[in-house]
Amino acid sequence: MTRARSAERRAEILRATLEVIAERGYRGATLGAVAERVGLTQQGLLHHFPTKEALLVAVLEERDQWDALPSDSWRLDLVASLVDYNAMRPGIVQTFSALLGESVTDDHPARDFFTRRYVTVRANMASVLRGAYGERLPGGLTPERAAVLMVAAMDGLQYQWLLDPDSVDMAESFREFLTLIEGRPGTTDEAADTD
Amino acid sequence: MTRARSAERRAEILRATLEVIAERGYRGATLGAVAERVGLTQQGLLHHFPTKEALLVAVLEERDQWDALPSDSWRLDLVASLVDYNAMRPGIVQTFSALLGESVTDDHPARDFFTRRYVTVRANMASVLRGAYGERLPGGLTPERAAVLMVAAMDGLQYQWLLDPDSVDMAESFREFLTLIEGRPGTTDEAADTD
Structure with missing residues (x-):
């Protein structure tokens, strides 16, 4: 995967996570639910974000950038x-x-x-x-x-x-x-x- | 176990939990660590407090009473x-x-x-x-x-x-x-x- 493609995929995952959070809250935002939303296996998602915490921190960092x-x-x-x-x-x-x-x-x-x-x-x-x-x-x-x-x-x-x-x-x-x-x-x- | 004996045991468990929290923080305050401190098996502790959350809520309630x-x-x-x-x-x-x-x-x-x-x-x-x-x-x-x-x-x-x-x-x-x-x-x- 090229670097540009990977960054694009990452952005897509973060948007999907935000959607899942909005619909199901913190507990509902599981790696499985996010993987399903973006059409990845859970293993594929872990390639971009190794843990649920890493994924959610990335979402909060992204929000901070939008809010700034x-x-x-x-x-x-x-x-x-x-x-x-x-x-x-x-x-x-x-x-x-x-x-x-x-x-x-x-x-x-x-x-x-x-x-x-x-x-x-x-x-x-x-x-x-x-x-x-x-x-x-x-x-x-x-x-x-x-x-x-x-x-x-x-x-x-x-x-x-x-x-x-x-x-x-x-x-x-x-x-x-x-x-x-x-x-x-x-x-x-x-x-x-x-x- | 009489009711008085059970209340006494409960108070003892809460004091022990507070000690474990002071020494090891939130993560270190496991049911296992508390059970060991009071000389109970983990099963015995679960008889008084069915989950870690129930135990910690009881500790916070007890603190509120002391602070009030x-x-x-x-x-x-x-x-x-x-x-x-x-x-x-x-x-x-x-x-x-x-x-x-x-x-x-x-x-x-x-x-x-x-x-x-x-x-x-x-x-x-x-x-x-x-x-x-x-x-x-x-x-x-x-x-x-x-x-x-x-x-x-x-x-x-x-x-x-x-x-x-x-x-x-x-x-x-x-x-x-x-x-x-x-x-x-x-x-x-x-x-x-x-x-």
Whole structure:
């Protein structure tokens, strides 16, 4: 197989995996189900991705590339829009959250991916915050300190939302978090009703 | 076995599991390792806890009982102290975080535990916040809305800290989060250096 053909096949497998994840969630995204979708034997699929974890990490890396914007165009409302968008794709959020959970155990194959990813994501978020507010946010934190909390809030909200979507509005809660780091109380609808 | 004897044995198993978790983490806390620690066969252990998940959920429930304070004595600085305390017990935090990750997948045995737990924890946190600030926090949110974010920040920080403890100071970041919901910028040491 030529290198171009192999890259094409790889991209096809990742698209198929994303479809299977959307339809059947993290548990349903087995190597067998993905192999069937792309018309490969499981052995053939293993040639491209040696384990389920390797396949799912590749899907998450691919998603990060699609989600990424040129660093100079990052705006805080785009981050909120990304959370809105995630609320419409529970399968991939479930996959991210399940794999993140596994990754904190010793020697997990996805541990390195998530560790590196957080370094990058925190730096990107700090850059967005610096672009919007300079060296000190209205809420009092530096962009770097606020970035840690912004990423934590996004991830933490995902778990509460996945477990109980009727009780937790992930996108609305994230916008409320933004009002906190922006230091502008009373700007959400809910806050407006008594102040 | 009498009921009292069985409850005693159960408590002994939970203590042993906590020790194994502290020493070997989530992955090392196998049914075999726990059985050996308490001098039971694996079959004997299965009599008390039918699966590893059931055993670990029982450990987390037990931890919640120890961590809980009478609802009228909850104060916000005690919540921050709980995060300080968690920073000294990575094994149980790893177990919580790994099991939470698994629980968002379909039909996972721990899903019900975490869903119910979040309902309770959000209500407890809202009650703490209401006790401290009344119906509207200085940062503008209601106690219920802030509670969602407070729990999300705690959980999200745990993942970043478990993956990269040298880069993320979970306890310090959580105190910074509290300054945001309290709407008192510039009260952390770091914020004080330029304002």
